[in-house]
Amino acid sequence: MTDVASPGPDARSAIYVRGTFVPPSPPPGSTVGPFGWAHKNLFSSPFNIAATILTALFLAWVVPPLLDWLIFDAVWTGENREACLPVDGREVGACWAWVQAKFGQILYGRYPLDQRWRVDLTALLFVAGLVPLAIPKVPYKRENTILMLTAFPVAAFILLYGGFGLPVVETALWGGLLVTLVVAVTGIVASLPLGILLALGRRSKLPIVKTVSVIFIEFWRGVPLITVLFMASVMLPLFLPSGVNFDKLLRALIGVALFSAAYMAETVRGGLQAIPKGQYEAAAAMGLGYWQSMRLVILPQALKIVIPGIVNSFISLFKDTSLVLIIGLFDVLGIIQLNFSDANWSAPTVPATGFVFAAIVFWIFCFGMSRYSQYMERRLETGHRR
Amino acid sequence: MTNIAAEDLSADRSKMTVGSQVAVEMIGVNKWYGEFHVLRDINLTVRKGERIVICGPSGSGKSTMIRCINRLEEHQKGQIIVDGTELTNDLKKIDEVRREVGMVFQHFNLFPHLTILENCTLAPIWVRKMPKRQAEEAAMEYLAKVRIPEQAHKYPGQLSGGQQQRVAIARSLCMNPKIMLFDEPTSALDPEMVKEVLDVMISLAESGMTMLCVTHEMGFARQVANRVIFMDQGQIVEQNDPEAFFTNPQHERTRLFLSQILH
Numbered sequence: 241m242t243d244v245a246s247p248g249p250d251a252r253s254a255i256y257v258r259g260t261f262v263p264p265s266p267p268p269g270s271t272v273g274p275f276g277w278a279h280k281n282l283f284s285s286p287f288n289i290a291a292t293i294l295t296a297l298f299l300a301w302v303v304p305p306l307l308d309w310l311i312f313d314a315v316w317t318g319e320n321r322e323a324c325l326p327v328d329g330r331e332v333g334a335c336w337a338w339v340q341a342k343f344g345q346i347l348y349g350r351y352p353l354d355q356r357w358r359v360d361l362t363a364l365l366f367v368a369g370l371v372p373l374a375i376p377k378v379p380y381k382r383e384n385t386i387l388m389l390t391a392f393p394v395a396a397f398i399l400l401y402g403g404f405g406l407p408v409v410e411t412a413l414w415g416g417l418l419v420t421l422v423v424a425v426t427g428i429v430a431s432l433p434l435g436i437l438l439a440l441g442r443r444s445k446l447p448i449v450k451t452v453s454v455i456f457i458e459f460w461r462g463v464p465l466i467t468v469l470f471m472a473s474v475m476l477p478l479f480l481p482s483g484v485n486f487d488k489l490l491r492a493l494i495g496v497a498l499f500s501a502a503y504m505a506e507t508v509r510g511g512l513q514a515i516p517k518g519q520y521e522a523a524a525a526m527g528l529g530y531w532q533s534m535r536l537v538i539l540p541q542a543l544k545i546v547i548p549g550i551v552n553s554f555i556s557l558f559k560d561t562s563l564v565l566i567i568g569l570f571d572v573l574g575i576i577q578l579n580f581s582d583a584n585w586s587a588p589t590v591p592a593t594g595f596v597f598a599a600i601v602f603w604i605f606c607f608g609m610s611r612y613s614q615y616m617e618r619r620l621e622t623g624h625r626r
Numbered sequence: 627m628t629n630i631a632a633e634d635l636s637a638d639r640s641k642m643t644v645g646s647q648v649a650v651e652m653i654g655v656n657k658w659y660g661e662f663h664v665l666r667d668i669n670l671t672v673r674k675g676e677r678i679v680i681c682g683p684s685g686s687g688k689s690t691m692i693r694c695i696n697r698l699e700e701h702q703k704g705q706i707i708v709d710g711t712e713l714t715n716d717l718k719k720i721d722e723v724r725r726e727v728g729m730v731f732q733h734f735n736l737f738p739h740l741t742i743l744e745n746c747t748l749a750p751i752w753v754r755k756m757p758k759r760q761a762e763e764a765a766m767e768y769l770a771k772v773r774i775p776e777q778a779h780k781y782p783g784q785l786s787g788g789q790q791q792r793v794a795i796a797r798s799l800c801m802n803p804k805i806m807l808f809d810e811p812t813s814a815l816d817p818e819m820v821k822e823v824l825d826v827m828i829s830l831a832e833s834g835m836t837m838l839c840v841t842h843e844m845g846f847a848r849q850v851a852n853r854v855i856f857m858d859q860g861q862i863v864e865q866n867d868p869e870a871f872f873t874n875p876q877h878e879r880t881r882l883f884l885s886q887i888l889h
């Protein structure tokens with residue numbers, strides 16, 4: 241009893257007075273370590289136990305054949321269809337040899353072999369510009385962004401298309417991942433600023449600006465992307481004076497950019513609506529003008545709130561690029577499908593292999609975007625939501 | 627209604643001097659929200675260095691009135707002249723007035739994505755075009771005045787309500803305003819934080835700031851205000867110096883209101 245403080249004169253009137261404070265102690269063993277984890281997450285209730293068992297059974301049923309197909313029975317090397325034919329009752333899984341043989345096409349389409357370094361160089365420049373932008377610690381964000389939005393597109397255009405001594409490579413020859421990335425990146429980069437402007441326009445007090453924004457957004461949201469692409473490639477030339485020829489890829493780019501801008505606008509508007517009125521008022525009361533308060537106060541908060549929505553749009557845009565097949569452009573998926581008809585490589589598992597490979601390519605990019613956005617969300621958290 | 631008693635606040639009235647220049651003038655101001663006549667024939671002249679406390683029942687138009695002074699709300703009839711500039715639809719004039727008038731809100735309205743220091747330097751840098759270094763030095767000075775310089779690099783979400791409101795006051799002061807508007811600056815705060823904010827406001831009054839303050843902190847009104855205005859149904863019902871206002875209210879409504887809030 242020595243550690244109990246002697247009750248003072250006031251404490252006599254209290255029902256209970258703590259004499260000593262309890263020091264913190266480690267949690268009981270059953271909540272930590274692998275067993276603790278398993279107990280808590282897998283076997284904590286009858287329902288949980290049943291779910292765990294069912295899941296385990298399902299995995300046991302699905303995973304081994306999948307692994308067989310993807311890895312153990314897969315064909316990794318080969319010169320032609322012979323390698324992937326199921327002769328003598330042999331089990332044949334994925335025909336990765338085919339992917340290997342077509343890899344160049346999947347990346348570049350029919351871009352001339354001796355010019356493919358230009359695509360590589362463009363990709364290198366892109367990565368070299370993007371990575372320092374994506375890593376928060378790297379300085380010179382503003383300068384880098386300006387370069388990426390001005391110099392890089394010009395350089396990429398000259399490198400990919402030609403001019404200044406480089407032979408012209410018509411966009412009809414572009415294909416594969418090159419087309420996928422050109423369409424997706426242009427769409428993403430153009431749709432965000434355009435979408436922000438449209439969102440601001442839709443909330444504008446000026447009737448004309450508002451009406452134009454609403455009409456634009458509702459028009460593009462109301463038509464399917466396939467229709468947009470189809471109209472861009474088939475209908476547009478009917479309206480243009482003969483002789484004026486718009487590049488097909490360019491038309492697709494514009495169509496995709498405007499289409500996704502309309503979606504982006506609604507996503508951003510959601511964010512703008514979530515910002516309390518007090519933020520607008522505080523900014524105005526301090527003398528910030530409309531564009532200043534948008535840029536410095538409102539948009540940074542609004543965009544942060546809708547990062548999941550923005551990235552959602554980016555991801556669906558990235559996947560929608562495969563629709564350019566409709567107008568005769570061959571993205572990753574298009575090129576892969578095109579190559580199914582190669583007689584040298586006609587084997588039963590080739591189509592499945594092709595689709596699985598296309599899925600993997602799309603998944604890598606989309607998952608990457610998703611993870612990066614989650615990282616940014618955590619980083620931008622300043623603890624104001626309690 | 628928890629009120630800080632006047633005795634708990636120490637203010638030195640001898641430091642608060644009223645000048646002869648007019649800071650804010652409202653002449654026959656009327657405002658409607660649609661059909662609803664929210665401000666009715668408001669006439670008010672505020673001289674430099676005056677500390678005016680505005681009180682009245684909820685919905686009486688107190689917020690609306692002071693928000694007209696920096697054009698967060700637009701009036702439809704009458705004239706409002708702030709520091710010699712009349713508020714009209716002219717955006718330039720509005721910006722001019724807003725640069726000279728600071729405002730503190732009930733819910734602080736700090737910018738949650740910026741640190742305390744960035745909150746304070748934003749307007750000086752972008753509106754006053756002050757160099758960043760200089761703006762930061764000034765901001766630190768004001769943060770010291772409101773007694774939280776050590777919080778400069780935290781985010782608003784990491785501060786208590788009282789601290790946030792003191793930051794909001796410092797943020798307004800960084801623009802070097804001639805007039806400060808307060809709209810119930812302490813009514814969203816827990817009782818123990820009210821005094822720290824009122825103390826800051828008192829020292830602001832002692833520095834000679836012109837203040838219009840919507841508040842129900844009657845202790846503050848007694849110690850600091852040189853005029854108390856009672857509003858009801860969009861009109862100024864009574865105004866007087868605090869002593870007379872509290873001991874000898876003239877109007878029936880004022881008496882009723884005071885009896886309700888001064889238990």
Ligand SMILES: Nc1ncnc2c1ncn2[C@@H]1O[C@H](COP(=O)(O)OP(=O)(O)OP(=O)(O)O)[C@@H](O)[C@H]1O
Binds near residue numbers: 683685686690
């Ligand atoms: N944007 C608006 N549209 C329509 N009516 C409004 C609007 N803002 C305020 N009002 C009305 O105007 C009246 C005055 O509002 P105001 O906010 O000025 O009152 P207040 O005196 O500040 O009240 P409180 O003490 O509750 O803050 C209220 O009846 C309110 O309902």
Ligand SMILES: [Mg+2]
Binds near residue numbers: 688689690809810
């Ligand atoms: Mg109010």
